[in-house]
Amino acid sequence: MSQGNAKNHNGPSGGLGAGPGAAANGERGYLAGGLTGLGLLAFAFLPLLLNAFAQNSAPYWLDVINTVGLYTILALSLNVILGFAGMFHMGHAAFFAIGAYSTAILNLDYGWSIMATMPVAAVAAGVVALVLAWPIIHLRGDYLLIVTIGIVEIVRIALTNNVFGLTGGSNGLVGIARPSVFGFRIVQPQHFFYFIWAVVALTLLLFHWLENSRFGRALKFIKEDTIAAENMGVNTSRYKLMAFVVGAAWAGLAGTIFACRMRTISPESFVFSESVLLFTIVILGGKGNQKGVLLGSFLVMGLPEFFRGFEDKRLLVFGAALVVMMIFRPQGLLPSKPSRYKLPEGWDDRLPGPGSPGPPTPGQKP
Amino acid sequence: MYDLNFFLQQLSNGLTRGSIYALIALGYTMVYGVMKLINFAHGELFTLGAFFGYTLLVSLGLAGSLGPPMAIGISMIMVLGLVALAGHLLERVAYRPLRHSDRLAAVVSALGASIFLQNAIMLKWGAQYRAYGADLLPNVVFRIGDFNLPLVRLLVFAAAIVVMAFLHAFIHRTRLGLAIRASAIDQGAAKLMGIDVRKVIALVFVIGPALGGLAGLLVGLYYGQINYNMGQIYGLKAFTAAIIGGIGNITGAMVGGLLLGLLEALGEGYVSVAWKDALTFVVLIMILVFRPTGLLPERVAEKL
Numbered sequence: 150m151s152q153g154n155a156k157n158h159n160g161p162s163g164g165l166g167a168g169p170g171a172a173a174n175g176e177r178g179y180l181a182g183g184l185t186g187l188g189l190l191a192f193a194f195l196p197l198l199l200n201a202f203a204q205n206s207a208p209y210w211l212d213v214i215n216t217v218g219l220y221t222i223l224a225l226s227l228n229v230i231l232g233f234a235g236m237f238h239m240g241h242a243a244f245f246a247i248g249a250y251s252t253a254i255l256n257l258d259y260g261w262s263i264m265a266t267m268p269v270a271a272v273a274a275g276v277v278a279l280v281l282a283w284p285i286i287h288l289r290g291d292y293l294l295i296v297t298i299g300i301v302e303i304v305r306i307a308l309t310n311n312v313f314g315l316t317g318g319s320n321g322l323v324g325i326a327r328p329s330v331f332g333f334r335i336v337q338p339q340h341f342f343y344f345i346w347a348v349v350a351l352t353l354l355l356f357h358w359l360e361n362s363r364f365g366r367a368l369k370f371i372k373e374d375t376i377a378a379e380n381m382g383v384n385t386s387r388y389k390l391m392a393f394v395v396g397a398a399w400a401g402l403a404g405t406i407f408a409c410r411m412r413t414i415s416p417e418s419f420v421f422s423e424s425v426l427l428f429t430i431v432i433l434g435g436k437g438n439q440k441g442v443l444l445g446s447f448l449v450m451g452l453p454e455f456f457r458g459f460e461d462k463r464l465l466v467f468g469a470a471l472v473v474m475m476i477f478r479p480q481g482l483l484p485s486k487p488s489r490y491k492l493p494e495g496w497d498d499r500l501p502g503p504g505s506p507g508p509p510t511p512g513q514k515p
Numbered sequence: 516m517y518d519l520n521f522f523l524q525q526l527s528n529g530l531t532r533g534s535i536y537a538l539i540a541l542g543y544t545m546v547y548g549v550m551k552l553i554n555f556a557h558g559e560l561f562t563l564g565a566f567f568g569y570t571l572l573v574s575l576g577l578a579g580s581l582g583p584p585m586a587i588g589i590s591m592i593m594v595l596g597l598v599a600l601a602g603h604l605l606e607r608v609a610y611r612p613l614r615h616s617d618r619l620a621a622v623v624s625a626l627g628a629s630i631f632l633q634n635a636i637m638l639k640w641g642a643q644y645r646a647y648g649a650d651l652l653p654n655v656v657f658r659i660g661d662f663n664l665p666l667v668r669l670l671v672f673a674a675a676i677v678v679m680a681f682l683h684a685f686i687h688r689t690r691l692g693l694a695i696r697a698s699a700i701d702q703g704a705a706k707l708m709g710i711d712v713r714k715v716i717a718l719v720f721v722i723g724p725a726l727g728g729l730a731g732l733l734v735g736l737y738y739g740q741i742n743y744n745m746g747q748i749y750g751l752k753a754f755t756a757a758i759i760g761g762i763g764n765i766t767g768a769m770v771g772g773l774l775l776g777l778l779e780a781l782g783e784g785y786v787s788v789a790w791k792d793a794l795t796f797v798v799l800i801m802i803l804v805f806r807p808t809g810l811l812p813e814r815v816a817e818k819l
Contacts, residue, residue, distance in 0.1 A: 237619070284800075285804060291551070294553065300800070306793040425626055464630055465630075471623055471624065475623050479616045479620035
């Protein structure tokens with residue numbers, strides 16, 4: 150917990166600040182961009198600030214922030230499925246679990262290093278998602294919802310029953326190693342802070358790029374109007390399946406981080422209510438909008454920590470808040486905006502009359 | 516071990532358990548039929564029924580002061596009424612304001628209501644298991660040859676079947692029942708025919724929870740103990756039962772419940788106890804993949 154340890158890690162924090170700040174600059178004024186940059190810079194030094202101003206509770210609050218980070222990664226991956234593609238998926242904990250158990254089994258039984266298990270965890274979760282989702286991807290709305298709940302329950306039961314003799318039953322797996330990145334061992338909460346939030350930044354960038362790619366635009370089209378997308382030649386099942394696999398694989402990767410951070414995993418960590426939590430983070434924050442998801446995970450995972458005194462009533466309030474929120478702001482706190490495209494010069498000359506609405510933009514709501 | 520007697524034992528257990536699933540499934544299927552909404556809070560209404568029953572029979576000691584038959588009869592009626600009231604309140608607070616917003620908002624509101632109710636039950640009655648008490652019902656066992664049939668099993672099954680028979684008659688013989696069926700098939704057309712769909716929705720949110728609450732009381736009697744979060748697993752299973760029967764189909768929910776109970780009891784007896792819950796969900800997925808309209812499709816479903 151020494152200051153020296155934290156200082157060693159100022160390096161990666163610089164990388165963390167560059168990403169989302171740069172993405173925001175293009176759209177907003179310099180002032181907003183500057184403020185965002187300052188905020189990110191302060192966030193990058195958070196372990197130091199906490200150590201300086203709140204010596205005693207610093208590890209605790211860092212753990213909270215790390216949990217928020219982990220759930221941000223998970224929620225962002227769910228956002229690809231639920232937010233971008235509009236598929237009601239409430240079994241995300243299943244893929245999170247597969248990632249975590251892959252890492253644990255490879256590390257404990259085969260002696261792999263944690264970072265080496267990370268891609269395997271992602272691939273394992275992705276492959277399982279592909280196999281499971283193949284027959285169900287055409288199901289609409291509530292039906293998909295209920296099937297994905299079924300999947301998360303089956304996975305939990307399989308883990309509890311020590312499937313293939315690998316998962317350790319209801320006690321789970323104990324003694325998972327710590328990861329080391331470029332020779333640096335990640336042990337303390339402040340190490341995990343940089344590790345986790347670097348992955349968050351990477352996730353934000355990656356999915357931002359994904360959202361604006363051809364793939365992302367196809368997903369948006371499918372979300373807005375599946376039948377129209379199909380008619381325009383978009384292979385809807387294939388894109389939906391791809392979105393599902395990408396989201397699941399990223400959840401598997403988050404599973405690796407969870408496993409090495411906790412060092413002990415058991416089926417209890419991957420229950421249905423965990424999936425519900427992720428689902429609500431995405432919906433509350435604003436499905437489809439990554440900033441909204443980030444805000445959502447701070448609200449759902451971070452805010453309750455300020456009310457620890459009311460421990461037993463927190464979920465009661467959370468439930469009521471969900472109902473109230475859906476009544477007054479069903480689109481979430483920061484809903485995704487329709488995409489904007491720059492039109493070529495003089496585009497309106499080619500249209501029949503003045504005041505025409507112009508060519509329809511894909512992704513725009515009617 | 517696997518003789519005829521064992522088979523009959525599992526069969527009777529399965530039918531009883533299935534009748535409980537059927538009672539809960541009715542609430543899901545009626546609400547889904549009319550509103551196209553999975554009422555996630557329905558499992559919690561079921562739990563609420565179990566705890567109301569606990570308060571009446573055990574905490575208030577009705578069983579001691581009135582004698583078991585009278586006490587159980589009165590508790591059943593009170594649980595039906597109380598949970599119906601709770602269901603009505605739930606509809607007014609959590610669902611009515613969302614009638615015209617999108618599906619996802621209603622789903623999340625339902626989840627919120629479920630979380631709220633589950634924690635409210637926990638705060639009120641505690642997180643530990645609560646026992647209904649073994650002396651509530653006389654420990655009578657009917658013997659037919661080698662086959663044992665405990666009184667409680669018969670009683671729970673009979674209660675569920677009688678209530679479902681009444682519901683079946685109500686749905687198929689009365690004008691209100693007709694209105695519910697019509698709204699489930701085509702809400703728009705039902706409106707044009709002069710049916711007040713709002714009233715139908717209010718009605719299914721009274722009948723469904725009442726039956727679910729009764730199922731909670733029956734679970735307390737049958738298994739002897741209840742817990743604040745038991746609604747989650749019972750809810751999922753009952754929803755599966757509703758899907759097996761074809762969601763929106765009231766007769767289907769009854770048949771689906773009984774089938775699921777049988778499947779589970781037989782799976783538990785002949786395959787594996789630890790995997791029986793997984794079996795339920797595998798069946799659920801199989802049905803949705805291969806026969807999404809359920810086993811008893813009432814009409815051409817275009818919901819998928």
